[in-house]
Amino acid sequence: MKRLLPIFLVLMSFAIQAAARERVKAGDEVFLEKHLNLIRGKSIGIITNQSGELQDGRHIVDVLAHVPGVKLVALFAPEHGIRGKASAGEDISSGIDKQTGVPVYSLYGKTKKPTPQMLKGIDILIYDIQDVGTRFYTFISTLDYCLEAAAENHIKFIVLDKPDMLRADLVDGPMLVDSLRSFIGIQPIPSVYGMTPGELATMMNDDGMLKGGVKADLTVIRMENYRRNMWYDETGLKWIVPSPNLPDMNAVEVYPGNVLLEATNVSEGRGTEHPFEIIGAPYIDSEKLISLLDKQKLSGVTFQPADFTPRALPAAGEPKYLGELCHGVKVVVTGRNSLKPVEMGVTLVWAIRKLYPQEFKFIPSYFDRLAGTSSMRSMLEDGKTPLEIFASWRKDNKRFEILRKKYLLYR
Incomplete structure (x- = not known):
């Protein structure tokens, strides 16, 4: 038995190392390990919230604020705020980040798109926000507006990619029609669109979907060990509440x-x-x-x-x-x-x-x-069956999946 114990411990050590290798590494981890050269000597702005917390408990803002040769100029807060404490729909105020002393500009209130004044002195914008994978979750609208602002102001844009909470091979629900564009529906995509933030940013940018057809200088820092059929709780990443009413x-x-x-x-x-x-x-x-x-x-x-x-x-x-x-x-x-x-x-x-x-x-x-x-509500009011309603969006989804396929970064 004593002879077997060392063998058992060695096997356990290998198993632990293998599990660590297989855990998904989000884009922010990969960025800090391999790509800090992209921001050396640059002034940066960061668009993030509580999901910018790294696996070791540090926040991406606090880490990048102390990288030698990098100047953190501003932070940009989406719905729920930089630290994710505000309720759904609650306006976010601009102010100063207590941890870094850096200005925080609200992108969820009267202003939803960074202004040239907010972007003054910034060379690179970095986006690091966890998403659920639904069209009406407002973070992708913030992503859209920030990409657009970066393109218009000739600022480089980096997405630190993260897994969706939903599996990223699921497409479901009707496509948004142009007449109903809003901050809870910024692009003509299905309700569940099956793309990571980096993939969606690439499609919006490269397919001419941004307002006026502008195109940003975009870099996506890919995840490692990620498969698109993963649910978030299968990635090995710790749970960070994406918004107050999605606790689990x-x-x-x-x-x-x-x-x-x-x-x-x-x-x-x-x-x-x-x-x-x-x-x-x-x-x-x-x-x-x-x-x-x-x-x-x-x-x-x-x-x-x-x-x-x-x-x-x-x-x-x-x-x-x-x-x-x-x-x-x-x-x-x-x-x-x-x-x-x-x-x-x-x-x-x-x-x-x-x-x-x-x-x-x-x-x-x-x-x-x-x-x-409006057709979903009309069909419900007209007494159509659920199956008839589902059928109304299937052809559009097939067309979307063909478009989407060109921009997928993971298998």
Whole structure:
């Protein structure tokens, strides 16, 4: 037995080293290890938030602020702020970063695109933000505007690539139509577009998708050991909450579909410990809703009865039905690789409206902007079936996948 122990320890050591080699290295790690030469002797600005935290606990801002020969000029804050503390939709204020003393410019308020004055003295902009992989998650709109500003002001742009929270081989939901472009839908892409931030930036930049067809001097620092069929919790990277109402992977997996309920008078679960996982309203009968949903035979998901009372939690602002008892369902993902989250969300909206045509209400303009098209709401109002609604976006998605393929950086 004693002779076997050293062998066991050696094998364990090899296993640990192999696991370390296989863990995904995000673009910020690769950049610090191999590509600091790109910014030596330069003045930089950084667009980031709490997801700029490295695997060793340091933040990319704090590290780059102390690299010899590099001058950190400014930070740029997206929705939720540099440290990710603000609620969804809450305006972000400009100010000074306490850790570095560097100016922080808000890109989520009256100003969403860096101005020439904000960019004064900057040679290179660095983008380091974790994304979920959905069109209505506003970080990709910030990416779009910052790329555009970099192109217009002749500033180099570096994306430190990160994995999506969703797997990056999933494409689901309707394409955005031009007339509904907004900050929750900046480009004509599907609801779930299956591209990392670096891939999406490359497509927007190289395919002439930026306003006026401008093109930035773009460099993407690729990840290592990443495969596009990975969910975030399969990468080996530590969990950093992407935004206050997506506290875990359970919420992330159902968010692309259940976010549609934000634009209705059904609670999407804000003000509870399980936002987007539980949904409901005072007028819903859980058992009736589950019975109708089960008949749709959705893949990878089941539904359980749920009663909840939304509260004024820090991340929720003032949620719908504050202090009122709501009845609905908890969405339980049983097979995430087969789940089509947008199809699931559309089915939920369809089922609630079918059961409660008098009580259920859309917020029409908001729903259309989230959906990216007015046709989804029109089809729901016209009594079309979920399958008919899903079919309405399939051809567009096939065309998008052909375009997208040219810009994919990972297998």
